[in-house]
Amino acid sequence: ANKINFLSDLTGSFSSPCSENPTVRMIEAGYQKEGMNARFITCEVGPEKLEQAINGAIAMGWKGFSCSLPNKQEVIQYLDELDTSAQVIGAVNCVVIKDGKLTGYNTDGQGFIEALSDITSVKGKHITLLGAGGAARAIAVEAALAGAKHITLINRNEERGEALVKLIEKNTDAKASFTKWTKQVAIDSQTEILVNATSIGLNDEEAIPDIDLASIDKAMIVADVIPNPPETKLLREAGKKGCTTLNGLNMLVNQGAQNVYNWFGKKVDRAPMKASLEAIFNAK
Ligand code: NDP
Numbered sequence: 001a002n003k004i005n006f007l008s009d010l011t012g013s014f015s016s017p018c019s020e021n022p023t024v025r026m027i028e029a030g031y032q033k034e035g036m037n038a039r040f041i042t043c044e045v046g047p048e049k050l051e052q053a054i055n056g057a058i059a060m061g062w063k064g065f066s067c068s069l070p071n072k073q074e075v076i077q078y079l080d081e082l083d084t085s086a087q088v089i090g091a092v093n094c095v096v097i098k099d100g101k102l103t104g105y106n107t108d109g110q111g112f113i114e115a116l117s118d119i120t121s122v123k124g125k126h127i128t129l130l131g132a133g134g135a136a137r138a139i140a141v142e143a144a145l146a147g148a149k150h151i152t153l154i155n156r157n158e159e160r161g162e163a164l165v166k167l168i169e170k171n172t173d174a175k176a177s178f179t180k181w182t183k184q185v186a187i188d189s190q191t192e193i194l195v196n197a198t199s200i201g202l203n204d205e206e207a208i209p210d211i212d213l214a215s216i217d218k219a220m221i222v223a224d225v226i227p228n229p230p231e232t233k234l235l236r237e238a239g240k241k242g243c244t245t246l247n248g249l250n251m252l253v254n255q256g257a258q259n260v261y262n263w264f265g266k267k268v269d270r271a272p273m274k275a276s277l278e279a280i281f282n283a284k
Contacts, residue, residue, distance in 0.1 A: 008037050009063050010061065010062045010063065011027070011038060011040045011041075011065060012062065014067055015045065015069055017044070021068065025276045025277070029272040030260055033271075036266070046070060050071055054095075064262065067093050075092050078102065079095065080103065081102070084145075088172075089106045089141045090167075094107050094259040096262050108138035108251075110258060111250075111252065111254035111256075112139045112254075113142045115246060119246060120193070124149050126149055126150045126151075126192050127143055127148050127152070130195065132160040132163070140153065140164055141171070150177070151175070153177070155178070187220070189217065191217075194222045196225060199226075207232075213237055216237075218243055219243075220238075222235060226247070230249045249274060252277065253274045
């Protein structure tokens with residue numbers, strides 16, 4: 001009787017720079033709500049110390065960790081297994097440590113698809129994505145695996161855009177095409193869902209992707225991956241046109257909740273996780 005367990009289950013993140021990453025607050029809000037004796041520790045770790053950090057996590061019995069920039073691809077060489085999404089995307093944002101074995105997952109795209117599913121299904125849809133970086137890759141692959149019909153990629157760097165087209169066509173049943181990003185680029189009128197998956201708008205309320213706003217139709221759903229500020233200029237402009245919009249907050253919360261599920265097999269309440277982020281972003 002009266003035995004208290006002072007040993008918490010440990011999780012955390014390895015990324016660099018990391019001091020402005022609010023993930024710890026979001027994850028621990030979830031742990032607290034569920035009454036879990038678990039902690040999440042933000043660690044400043046770049047590629048050069050990643051192997052040591054992973055070995056440390058194994059030694060300390062961590063349940064797992066999340067990976068952010070610049071480790072999402074670097075981490076793969078240290079893992080034993082990859083989940084299908086992580087394998088196709090070629091990047092990992094969540095690692096589970098179980099019985100000394102490391103398994104990599106990618107929950108970024110799934111977090112987006114789940115957030116979108118509150119509004120619509122991607123099945124059979126024509127999606128236009130701005131960007132071809134990590135977030136765009138994750139969203140494009142998950143959308144294609146979830147049954148999207150066509151994905152148009154608009155990117156500044158042609159090589160990255162073309163590579164993502166090939167990746168989608170090789171690994172999924174979706175069709176994909178690439179459009180080089182030119183000034184005031186027009187959005188294909190077939191588009192049903194437009195997603196900004198570039199970093200444009202992050203921490204900048206007035207920044208907006210250089211697209212022809214006149215080509216956005218009110219029937220289009222317009223989504224943004226940027227979580228902060230949640231209502232980016234792109235979403236405000238699309239809202240003015242009557243479009244349904246989706247911000248990047250739920251995507252962030254969903255991927256976090258999925259990471260916790262991967263580590264603990266437990267579904268956590270997402271409401272306090274989202275509230276913790278809103279409090280931080282509004283306070284800034
Ligand atoms: P990457 O660096 O991998 O990719 C950035 C992309 O943005 C590239 O396609 C790049 O184009 C494009 N880009 C950047 N600046 C410009 C510009 N001025 N004009 C045109 N294109 C531009 O970053 P990530 O994909 O990892 O992250 C992108 C954003 O997604 C981040 O801001 C992050 O906050 C957000 N994100 C949100 C998540 C969420 O859960 N809500 C999860 C993951 C990311 P090019 O290839 O031509 O260089």
